[in-house]
Amino acid sequence: MSRRNRQKKEPLLALGRFHFTCAVILLAFFALFARAAWIQVISPDRLRLEGDLRSLRSAAVSNTSRGMVMDRNGEELAVSVPVQAVWADPKQIHAERSLDREQAWQALAEVLGVPHDRLLARVENPKRRFVYLQRQVTPAVAEYIRKLRLPGVHLRPEERRFYPTGEINAHLVGMTNIDGNGIEGIERAFNDWLTAQPGERKVRKDRMGRVIEDLGVVSEARQANNIELTIDQRIQALAYRSLKRAFEFHRATSASLVMLDVKTGEVLAMVNAPSFNPNNRSQYQGFRARNRAVTDTYEPGSTLKPMIVVSALENGVVKANSMIDTSPGWMRLGGKRVADTRNLGNISVETVLQRSSNMGMVRMAMEETPEQLLDTLYRFGLGIDSGMGLVGESTGMVPQRRRWSDIEQATLSFGYGVTVTPLQLAQAYAILANGGVRHPLTIIKRSQPPAGEQAVPRQHAEAVMHMLESVVGPGGTARNAAIAGYRVGGKTGTSRKAIAGGYGSDYVGLFAGVAPLSDPRLALVVVINEPQGDQYYGGQVAAPVFAEVMSGALQLLNIRPDAATEEQFQLAGQEAALVPHT
Template identity: 85%
Template sequence: MNRRKQTKKEPLLKGWRFVTVCSVILLAFVALFARAAWIQVVSPDRLRMEGDMRSLRTTVSSTNRGMIMDRHGEELAVSVPVQAVWADPKQVHAELSLEKEQAWQALADVLGESRDRLVKRVDNPKRRFVYLQRQVTPAVAEYIRKLRLPGVHLRPEERRFYPTGEINAHMVGLTNIDGNGIEGIERGYNEWLTAQAGERRVRKDRNGRVIEELGVVSEARQANDIHLTIDQRLQALAYRSLKRASEYHRATSASLVMLDVKTGEVLAMVNTPSFNPNNRSQYQSFRARNRAVTDTYEPGSTLKPLIVVSALENGIVHADSIIDTSPGWMRLGGKRVSDTRNLGKISVQTVLQRSSNMGMVRMALQETPEQLIDTLYRFGLGIDSGMGLVGESSGLVPQRRRWSDIEQATLSFGYGLTVTPLQLAQAYAVIANGGVRNPLSIIKRDHVVQGEQVVPKQHADAVLQMLESVVGPGGTARKAAIPGYRVAGKTGTSRKAIAGGYGNDYVGVFAGMAPVSDPRLAMVVIMNEPQGEKYYGGDVAAPVFAEVMSGALQLMNIRPDGAEEEQFQLAGVGG
């Protein structure tokens, strides 16, 4: 029995093994605790950064570019909502989007591109963003949205639209595809028109939903609208007339500028040829140039009234003086200066009425070159207008240490210097405004700016009365007359300079103002290189002046002051 009874022994556990296992487990827990403490307490930045990279996002508020409007609030440039089509090539390949061949073909068709070219843009799976097409219409965007192509997305943007098209293209200008101004007012006042988008930090979940607002990064700045001094009614009238005339006379280009005499505001400024800024395929640099401020011309006989003002101011002649132009020609420095015929002894008024070169030379040679140049500068020639228009030229008023007689003589009838149409219009506005030069403005002011008296009022008024005879019987600008209104102005026809002299191309000009009894509007019309038999300013530019000025006076409700109106009033009183 004792043999069968055996004591059951407990298993032995060696002490060192137990200690080793416990030590390893303890060390593991210590290591985990130390690592957690290090990450969360000692150096939490990296972990926080990793988390933020997955959840923090910066959202940008949408902005619209400011509008450009005329003086009455009519829209000349506005921003319309459109969509940009873009793709994520990595997503396209990851989700096998290219296997939907029919959908990609439909996408190519609606975007107007070949399917192969479209697919080639997304062939790099490492890229995350590529534009497929920008500024698509809402209808096209909705069609693309319904295709449900993985990796193809839409994002909102805006496109500039110009309701008046080619009428205001040179002055208003246009923007590029990113909404930055590249021509005209759009460029000159780009910062003023551009809004600054606001940014805010948010936390999003994996589905892109905002779960926490973290604050504003930068405040949004709203865009500013611009009100121009332009009257769109006059602008449209001027453009139609100028375009029709330039096409009829096959002119290389033409420009028209109309100013408000009392304020210096630009009421109309148009050029041909023009372009449609809504159709970028028509955009060409030579068409986009605002020739009214960028191109310069020798003014020809339209400069003569300014020289007469200078002669009156310096006491060379008086308003009722008689000038002997006999024998109708003279030689200066080996060159001949002449009139079309010998006019004999004529008044200063007749010098302007008949556009006598001899009469102008007789007056100019009695003045010093400094006196002539000083007068031209005071009229605004040779200096910038200060309106901030893109590409504006200041023209060229010659400065010489020594003047020959022929140089002084040719200056008196408009050769040897260059002016822009805008500068010439301002000079005539000075005459119409009693010798006061107002600062020019293309942006509508909220206050009245006082002008500067640059020439004596009596001399400006005297020349204004003389210029009225130019439009009347016996004058060179009878085609500029407007029934019912008294009109004053001057024609000019200058030959275009070429290397070594003058060529066979001409510039026809008419500059004038109305109504003479109380001048309100001054206008300059320039026809550059008209073709055919008629190229004189009185034939190609004066009729445009008459048509546009007549319409402008009626649109602005300016009371007629002509002889016909006076007779009508007298008949009404007598009856």
């Protein structure tokens, strides 16, 4: 009986195990199904991310060359030329025993101009995968290296910036570093505009690195932009040649020149001496690369006097035909002596400018308030940034004081105690020449010049310009600035260099002028800093440069001579009256 019972119980035990096993298997399948559903339906993002991290890659879309810099006539001032970079893979070099080819490595060292030992030291670490051997080699050198067929030595294309005009435009155009980023001048100020931005595409790659799917553009490539400057390279070259000659002849510390288009505010020429060659980076020095026409400031001396006369006319201190008593030719203010070279007596406002009378200027300035004088200087653009965005531009210094002494107000009237850049001084004379209208200055050529604003009354600006013509004529201080066939107006300036505790024995010679006066087109400022020798007055060192450059520019721009225009018109009218009308 017991045996029979045991036989009946055994199938029950086996059946239970079978059901238990099936339940476990079903539970496992359910768990797998639930996990798959969770991963694929409810929370698929993490798994997709893991897959994308292993397969998705960004591919750069090749960009174009850096934009060109050109003058107003399309002449190239800065261009990019194709070159090659030589680089090495030290791990590959050691793996393929490239160093065993000693003669080839010796030839490579010689063509790169690098000592053999130093070249080998760069590739001695077998764990490194990339090292530059030489940047920006010429195509000829690159072809020679390619023929050496050294394992682990490779070439990659890159660009080098080339400046066709060399030192003529070095301070204005500037230069780039070896990576093609602007570090000076226009190259730096407009670096983003000149630089192309590579685009980006998203692709899927297999484990062998092959593209199996193009997923589209992530960001569009931005093309590089060219820049067209307002500079006229013909005038720029003429100006640099003349300025450099004067700089060397007078053994000056530096010299600057700025020419503006009176009607538009465009910069036609901007040069400095000494200059440098931007094509030779090994000679680059920061202090030589600065654009002194906008970074360096000087006390303008007598070149400031026309602006002070405008202020006196505007505030009713004098009229254009007024007479001013400068006797006895000197005065004391606050224990300081202010004097002319000699007693000029009772003279007109025009003679005050013609003879550069400090006494006449002081008589006018002392009848005004300091606030009136400063307001006029600000309206002429002094003490204010030009807005052109050039690197390192200085605003100059127009003094601000709560209390003014008589001597401070007096010296301001003949250009001391205030500092300006050559560019600011050129703008002030352009405003005078343009009937008191100020146009925003620009170095970038514009399709349509913006409308100007009336900075000072037109009648006063025109009156002062008429007076400045006598400065260049007989009896004036700037006869060296006269140009045959053209009416010229301008003002000389000679200021002593300030030192700690007063003024030293060094001078700055300046000349600022405009031509032709019948219809002013060009304003030009020349600054000769610390000329050596017996000649240091502005009329001696700066005026001849003005005459040479202005004369050449007027001819290059086909501006008609106007010196005898009125007389010619009278003769023409008389001849016309004798001809019978038909």
